[in-house]
Amino acid sequence: MLGLEKFDLEEIAGALEDQTDYEHFHLVDPRTGEMGYWTREGGIDGEHPVDLDELDLIPIRPLPSYVWYEDMADFADGISDERAGRRLERAIRGRGAFRRFKDELHEEYPELLESWYKFRDTRAQRRAVEWLADNALVDRETAARFVAELPDPDLP
Numbered sequence: 001m002l003g004l005e006k007f008d009l010e011e012i013a014g015a016l017e018d019q020t021d022y023e024h025f026h027l028v029d030p031r032t033g034e035m036g037y038w039t040r041e042g043g044i045d046g047e048h049p050v051d052l053d054e055l056d057l058i059p060i061r062p063l064p065s066y067v068w069y070e071d072m073a074d075f076a077d078g079i080s081d082e083r084a085g086r087r088l089e090r091a092i093r094g095r096g097a098f099r100r101f102k103d104e105l106h107e108e109y110p111e112l113l114e115s116w117y118k119f120r121d122t123r124a125q126r127r128a129v130e131w132l133a134d135n136a137l138v139d140r141e142t143a144a145r146f147v148a149e150l151p152d153p154d155l156p
Contacts, residue, residue: 001136001137001138001139002030002032002033002137002138003138003142004129004132004138004142004146006032006033007028007033007128007132007137007138008033008035009125009128009129010121010124010125010128011026011035012026012028012035012060012128012131012132013121013124013125013127013128014026014124015035015060015062016060016062016063016124016127016128016131017062017063017068017124018062023039023040023041024037024038024039024040025037025038025052025059025060025061026038026059026060027044027055027057027058027059027060028057028058028060028135028137029056029057029058030056030057030058030135030137031056033137036057038050038052038055038057038059044057058135058137060131063127065098067127068098069092069097069098071119071120071123072088072092072097072098072101073089073092074119074152075088075115075116075119075120075155076088076089076092076101077089078119078152078155079112079115079155079156080155080156081109081112081156084108084109084112087104087108087109088101088104088105088109091103091104111156112156115153115155115156118153119152119153119155122150122151122152122153123152125150126146126147126150129143129146129147130143130147
């Protein structure tokens with residue numbers, strides 16, 4: 001098993017969030033922690049298709065969008081500005097929630113952007129470490145310690 005320092009947590013978190021399609025996957029080499037990329041048509045080198053099952057790499061399958069939606073809801077619920085919280089909660093109702101939330105922050109509450117990014121990134125890093133533990137790439141004790149030492153940041 002490798003230590004956490006061998007993995008790019010930001011890249012793993014991005015792969016866990018990637019909701020574009022299932023025609024491509026980010027991959028992790030369990031021996032080195034190096035990241036790769038696979039597409040159905042181009043394999044891992046961009047030219048030679050290969051079945052994912054034939055690789056000694058672990059695909060990172062995206063988490064369901066509701067996981068990331070909960071981050072927006074928790075952020076809106078946790079900020080002290082009640083008006084901003086209500087507007088953000090309204091923005092995430094229905095289809096297009098992610099875009100509306102982002103637009104609302106950028107256009108109406110840019111002062112909350114830094115707090116949002118820190119909140120979102122903290123949760124994404126914890127999910128990346130949990131994914132590594134779930135795939136036996138780091139031990140559970142290391143993952144639990146990391147998650148415990150990285151609580152949600154205080155919200156304004």
